[in-house]
Amino acid sequence: MDTAVICPRFESAISLLSQRWTGLIIYQLLAGPQRFSHLTDVIGISGRLLSERLKNLEAQGIVTRTVYPETPVRIEYELTEKGFSLKPVMDEIQNWSQVWVDPLETK
């Protein structure tokens, strides 16, 4: 009769980061607004999945999408305050990786 459970908010947050690519997208957007094709190039994600992930992040209020009707069209993705406030999380992952990830094993 053990009723111990994991905090639902924590679970929700970690399920966000547990989705493949999502962490990398947020990390990359910490550097500032970027367009779709730049994200595919830098992250190495396919258009199909990037599109899906960005829609998701937008729906969760983590990213905004802005259309600039130039030629050719320019669309920029940018973190919201909610998204940007994940920076401390990313910083700690960065710190840990510098100490514990063996660069020879990053294949």
Added chain:
Amino acid sequence: MDTAVICPRFESAISLLSQRWTGLIIYQLLAGPQRFSHLTDVIGISGRLLSERLKNLEAQGIVTRTVYPETPVRIEYELTEKGFSLKPVMDEIQNWSQVWVDPLETK
């Protein structure tokens, strides 16, 4: 001709956390050594996946497995120093979740 890339160590670290269940397992083990069946109960993961994840975490030096030949057998999983040093990451995820995750949407 843009050679910008994401730090390979960061990428390696986030790919660890991007694997489903891995973050929750580490978070749960921060509370101390725990046995297999307790982890399945608390986390809500199947034996198949828990087994796979724990083998993986052991291979990466994040978790240790200790057999106590009692009756019935008791096997405990515990974080190594490398694993425990992910605590600041988990703490920041926790912080973020308290501020930004709407408890009504944690379904």
Added chain:
DNA sequence: TATAATTGGTTACATAAAGTAACTAAAGAA
């Protein structure tokens, strides 16, 4: 007037990962 070029996607299909539930090994207890 076609034709091409560029961005930001979508579609269709193959492969890999995760979910589910039944099953097994070991070892002492009844």
Added chain:
DNA sequence: TTCTTTAGTTACTTTATGTAACCAATTATA
């Protein structure tokens, strides 16, 4: 001998991801 308990494994289904070709909008070019 049969039962219980823990810690898994196996076989099978469903979901997620990878890959590559395709499309719409818009302006420049032949």
